[in-house]
Amino acid sequence: MKTRYQARVENSGGIQASLAGRYALALFELARDEKALDSVDASLTTLKAAIADSADLRTLIQSPLIGRDAAGKAIAAVAAQLQLDMLTTRTLGVLAQNHRLGQLPAVIRAFRTLLSAHKGETRAEVTSAFPLTKTQQTALAKQLKARTGRDPALDLTVDPAIMGGLIVKMGSQMIDGSLRTRLNRLAQAMKG
Numbered sequence: 001m002k003t004r005y006q007a008r009v010e011n012s013g014g015i016q017a018s019l020a021g022r023y024a025l026a027l028f029e030l031a032r033d034e035k036a037l038d039s040v041d042a043s044l045t046t047l048k049a050a051i052a053d054s055a056d057l058r059t060l061i062q063s064p065l066i067g068r069d070a071a072g073k074a075i076a077a078v079a080a081q082l083q084l085d086m087l088t089t090r091t092l093g094v095l096a097q098n099h100r101l102g103q104l105p106a107v108i109r110a111f112r113t114l115l116s117a118h119k120g121e122t123r124a125e126v127t128s129a130f131p132l133t134k135t136q137q138t139a140l141a142k143q144l145k146a147r148t149g150r151d152p153a154l155d156l157t158v159d160p161a162i163m164g165g166l167i168v169k170m171g172s173q174m175i176d177g178s179l180r181t182r183l184n185r186l187a188q189a190m191k192g
Contacts, residue, residue, distance in 0.1 A: 020106030
């Protein structure tokens with residue numbers, strides 16, 4: 001049986017293979033050492049929601065035309081506005097200076113993967129057509145725990161394009177119960 005440390009090391013080895021993973025691992029280790037994992041996680045959750053809600057913020061992190069200094073000043077203002085913790089704010093500054101803000105969504109995902117492994121959880125990326133209620137989230141978490149034997153940390157996303165149902169990704173496994181996929185299968189079956 002693997003210890004929690006062995007699982008984290010194996011998990012972080014795969015994460016380190018990517019550029020975003022190296023930034024996430026550095027942020028994770030700093031947060032762990034400073035006992036700030038929860039505050040960094042809360043800041044990253046706030047930041048992820050802001051990226052989803054703001055076209056201007058998405059443009060800031062994705063545009064190669066924005067210079068390092070301008071991106072650094074803009075992302076510092078965003079961090080102050082969102083009241084992000086200091087470690088997350090400094091990481092954003094490093095990403096801006098290295099012209100790597102485009103890696104931010106992947107950094108957030110990798111950090112959450114590391115945090116889940118550290119807590120002994122499994123991360124489940126759940127996409128639904130409509131926001132899930134707390135009752136639905138609890139029921140889904142129970143079903144996933146029964147399936148995996150580990151407590152799941154749900155990373156919820158809303159995508160109206162799936163029309164209904166859920167898409168659940170856990171590690172390399174994916175369960176696609178979306179209405180869009182079912183309709184596509186039906187259309188393929190009707191074509192013969």
